[in-house]
Amino acid sequence: MMASERVLVTGGQGFIGAWVVKQLLDEGVHPIIFDLKENNGILEQVLQPQQMLKLERHYGDISDTEHVRSLVLECKPTAIIHLAGLQIPTCKVNPVLGAQVNVIGTLNVFEAAKALREVTGGKPPMIVYASSAAVLGPPSAYTETPVPDDYYHKPGTIYGVFKLCNEGCARLYWQDHQMPSVGLRPLTCFGVGREIGLTSAPTKAIKATVLGRKYTVTCSGTTGFSYVEDVARIFVGCMRASVEGAPAFNIRGVVDTSEHFVEILKQVLPEAGQLIDIKGPSIPIMADTDESALTALLKSVPAPHDLKEPFPLPLDECIRRTAEHFKRLADEGRLHSNDLPPLE
Template identity: 40%
Template sequence: MRHGRILVTGGSGFLGQRLAHRLLARGLRVRVMDLPGALPATQGPADPALQWQAGDVRRAEDVRAALAGCDGVAHLAGLLTPACLADPVRGAEVNLIGTLQVFEAARAQGLDRVVYASTAGVYGPEPGHPLPVTHYGAFKLAAEGAARASWHAHGLASVGLRPYVVYGPERAQGVSAGPSLACCAAALGQPCTIGYTGAAGLVYVDDVARAFEHALLDAPARGAQVFNLAGTVHTVDEVIAEIRRQVPGARLDAAGPPLGIAPDIGEDGLDAWFPDRPRTTLADGIAATLAHYRNQGAHP
């Protein structure tokens, strides 16, 4: 697939942009599909290997048009927990029906796999088997079931990745954006309240993007695989303490309930599937995020 093209749905988002840049660096062409309002108004001096295409994953014709001529797909488009809570029907349309549209288009085009974003939110507050307590987690768990059905019915392989709290530069959406927003506020000298409390697994955005790259390009296409990307468990107090260590006097606090996901969900099978995967420490991830926002503040 060295000279192929990869479709990234939801590719204008926080994770999608990181993944697109990694794929371009591998010498691939990338087509980003997202809603019109999420795409840049003008491409400017964009990389000629990068295409932007407006579309809605709920519409079969949009997905088929975006996937035409592509050799692989990373399906990242979705609505997060607050949006699914506010409008569960639309959340199901995007997160479940949209995923089915991608699988059907990939099967029709003869792709060997679909790589898609699930979530640690498929777990509930008690450790063990997936038992979501949010609409978002429920829709993602149903999408994982649909992926298994596509494998058993049609032989279409897939890899679903379940990130926990993904943090890093430009993360702004969702309840778990708190650590990233706190870094931004600290770097710019502003106060911030992280919107959840308790412990959760944190994983730096580049580590997540690398896992999606591995699933697309390096791992064999085999079965309907799903892996947790749990990162390292930290309490919100530990996150605040690390930011204050690097930015003394940062005006940060936290309020709100825990995320409703068991803190330590484990990463069974991940090391065997992805040997030598990157593991950015919390200190290094926060340092990189702070540096990004300091540069942004200096050069708006």
């Protein structure tokens, strides 16, 4: 922890956002949350009640260029973790809104950081932004595995097209303006708070089990599972890395099948045996990626980001932690089921 760190977390009320905020708070770093409007749903599931009191929060639309600029000039963050964005299904239904939030929103973050550098005359704030494994096309598009970070990409979703555009923009902000950044590409990210999106089914299976409800996992086949605590540590670690450029890194996580994930869930929580089944198409995103460059970068980051725990955490441990967290929330009467399908 550096006492001088001030980290702006866009989309800080979202799933990865809440865990990044938790990671920062656990390290004693001051997080500044920016999100559309107050919504404590996920934050209250992820943070301790006393942590909720320590949050500096600002509201506005990430696609509003002037608002984002004013915010950054006012808050003067030393780093920006940019997570605000719309998910795959929303972008498919409304591509224009998707591009406003995911493409223009990301440009707004870079432009605001550039403006801050112009005002302060110092280094620009480091930007770590959520790209996505969705920049990768389906497995059939690839002949070389594991897929390196800079392989030819042909996304299978318009969301992935926007994320790839962000990576290109980031590269140009380095080339034209020497603004460093890191893009990160998680695939099936799971843990408490993962409530929406194409790859939210594994998390919902754990929640349904804790709630004693039947649930069908709606995706099958091989994917890259990334537990959200690992992902939050990666974002915070990259924020502190010394980067000359604008790399975008695969996050490989644990490459396994959704079927095996359900098997492990049933070993960790035997009650899942009667509750959870699996039926659905495979996730059309290549999972067999190379994350050696990311790992090397993270190893270069000085403490406290020394990854004392195994990295990535094994799936059974992640499922156990997620289930225990959900149980604790249930015991406190705070576990909701809004994200599960309605009871029949």
